[in-house]
Amino acid sequence: MSTLxxxxxxxxxxxxxxxxxxxxxxxxxxxxxxxxxxxxxxADLERLLAERDLMRxxxxxxxxxxxxxxxxx
Amino acid sequence: xxxxxxxxxxxATAHGHGPxxxxxxxxxxxxxxxxxxxxxxxxxxxRGDAAASEALFAALYTELHRMARRELAQRAGYVTLxxxxxxxxxxxxxxxxxxxxxxxxxxxxxxAGRVMRSLIIDHVRSRRAGKRGGLFHITxxxxxxxxxxxxDQDLQRISDALDELAKLDATLSEVVDxxxxxxxxxxxxxxMRGVSERTVQRQWEKARLYLYRxxxxxxxxxx
Numbered sequence: 001m002s003t004l005x006x007x008x009x010x011x012x013x014x015x016x017x018x019x020x021x022x023x024x025x026x027x028x029x030x031x032x033x034x035x036x037x038x039x040x041x042x043a044d045l046e047r048l049l050a051e052r053d054l055m056r057x058x059x060x061x062x063x064x065x066x067x068x069x070x071x072x073x
Numbered sequence: 074x075x076x077x078x079x080x081x082x083x084x085a086t087a088h089g090h091g092p093x094x095x096x097x098x099x100x101x102x103x104x105x106x107x108x109x110x111x112x113x114x115x116x117x118x119x120r121g122d123a124a125a126s127e128a129l130f131a132a133l134y135t136e137l138h139r140m141a142r143r144e145l146a147q148r149a150g151y152v153t154l155x156x157x158x159x160x161x162x163x164x165x166x167x168x169x170x171x172x173x174x175x176x177x178x179x180x181x182x183x184x185a186g187r188v189m190r191s192l193i194i195d196h197v198r199s200r201r202a203g204k205r206g207g208l209f210h211i212t213x214x215x216x217x218x219x220x221x222x223x224x225d226q227d228l229q230r231i232s233d234a235l236d237e238l239a240k241l242d243a244t245l246s247e248v249v250d251x252x253x254x255x256x257x258x259x260x261x262x263x264x265m266r267g268v269s270e271r272t273v274q275r276q277w278e279k280a281r282l283y284l285y286r287x288x289x290x291x292x293x294x295x296x
Binding site for chain 1 (some may be wrong): 231240242253271275277279283289
């Protein structure tokens, strides 16, 4: 997927919020409806969601760079 | 003699480290620090004083987690500490730094999170360069997250991408600072911001996706 411009990210952002709150079963019909209204938006979202699957498979940024926390004093 | 904290909250066995590997020297107990204030710590850290950087890190870290614990306790109805009190404490901790104001907790958190990020990156860089041993250890980075964040260049790329993300959506970049660089849970971040755990999870997922794509773009450009 090519680089998203800031404007494109802003346009996609509310849809991404919605998509992330859906179950995998709900997402297909939701994308199909979006595709009929805004095919470009739906295509970008589909690619983003596919990249999210790759990201999760890679375990990207899982864990933390922070040290363990000190005990309450 | 250094004064490491004697214990940690979480069991360390999952990462193969004992408690001794996870020490954070509180700024107010560091022998070289007393009676230094946050102002002087900021100034010394800015001049490249490694001990001051680590003391500053410990001060911010302790304060952030104290805030998180109190906010959670307040939610659970155990104490009645008001947000104003919390803000006041945070403000007192930070406001003696000339030119930086923290009119609300969110801005304190955002600022402190960013400072923590830069301190961690500096620490990792200097430690890997073999210049000195650390007073605290960044355990997860060396173990579970190591496969994904292979070196300090990756960390720097993540940091640069976070700065870009902050221009687009500051809330998302702050979630990464708090989760990845400060080690807060979704529940804690939600409590601090007055939003649901689910909202923080979604923000984290979006932020992570943005960074994943940004790092992928960087890798493609370097090919």
